Amino acid sequence: MEPLTVVLVHWGQPERCLASVEAFCAQGLAVRMVVVDNGSSPEHLDRLRAGLPDTAELLEAHANLGFGPGANVGLRHWLAVHEGEWVAVAPHDALPDPGCLRRVMDAVRARPRAGLASADVGDGRVPVVDPYFGGITLPPDPSVGAADGWEACGYPHGTLMFARRSCLEAIGLFDERYFAYCEEADLGERARRAGWEVGLVRGARVRNPNLGGRSDVVDYLMLRNTLLLVRDHFGAYKAGVRTAIALIHLAKGLAVPSARPWIFAPAARVRALADHAQGRYGPPPESLATRPVAPR
Known part of the structure; x- marks a missing residue:
């Protein structure tokens, strides 16, 4: 079976990125790490390059493209060069808990029409796309949810999301007008309107400890x-x-x-x-x- 490709989007924090790579490689599942560097300084890029395992691929964007456009660099590379039906996308500081990837992959492989999925960020809420407020989260419906943790939602959480190859080939990649924020809500809405299932997998925990920005x-x-x-x-x-x-x-x-x-x-x-x-x-x-x- 082809390893799961994981695309990490990095800028200027090599130690956090290397910790994320280590967490993904320790999942007990065959993974292929593809790190997209969004124009880090030469010093940061050298530290990142020196710490990456030999099996990881480093793609240099040479500019801060933003999250969606940076992820697209890795996604295009995956579509053109690698096999495998599923790809994972995350920022450089995402830390999946043990068993996270396997739990998500077990859930999506049981659903032929699953096109996008995300890990569980632990907030207990459900991402939805509201016609007036855009991408928001709401309390879950206790009556909804499968035994394997799958719960339908409007879009995948950007901390760690998964996409099926045939879904991306049908709907396209991230809309690069967004730069960062709301791009995953746009992708989720496009997928659902094209007939794909979108869901999150409860219990497949991921942490994003450095969440924030200006x-x-x-x-x-x-x-x-x-x-x-x-x-x-x-x-x-x-x-x-x-x-x-x-x-x-x-x-x-x-x-x-x-x-x-x-x-x-x-x-x-x-x-x-x-x-x-x-x-x-x-x-x-x-x-x-x-x-x-x-x-x-």
Whole structure:
């Protein structure tokens, strides 16, 4: 049986990436590690290269492409060069618990129409794509769920997701307009509309201990990309309603500091609204993009 290819997207944190590679290689399942470097410094790249096992492949993107575009570098390589029906994609600091990969693979192999899947991040919630709010999570329905842990959802969690080759060949790869955030919700919506099953596997735990990023970059990308997601999949009217909601939230946050969410960057939100209105997507503006953000 072909090993499971695991694509890790890396930027500037070689030790964390090497710890992730070690965790994936210790799963008791044959894996092929493909690490995509998103334009790290020469020093970081040298440390990464020196620490990778001989069996791992290192692909250099020579620029910070973002999570989705960086993952696409590895996915295109997998589709063109390697065999195997399934591929896993994760950021460079994802740490699967023992048995995680096997539990996911057992679940998806029992479902011929499973196209996308994700490991369990442990929050007990279900990812869904809302026609006004985009990619969100909701409490689970206790009556739903299979014995093997499979639970239908709207999109796979980006901390560790899995894709079937024939699904990607049918629907395409990550939409590179997103750069980071919401790209997996877009992929999940495209897969479900094409007739594929999307699910998460409870008990297949993965940790992302270094989750985070600059608040202004995160706020910008989350709002801009949510508007793009809603417009593309649910139409201009719902995107207009979502824009109005964003303006109300912005005004409320400015007027009532105690009502602000945990990430609130007013200038970044204004820029996100303007860029969406003018169709400017891809990397965040130079004024915000001083360092990349974690994909989840």
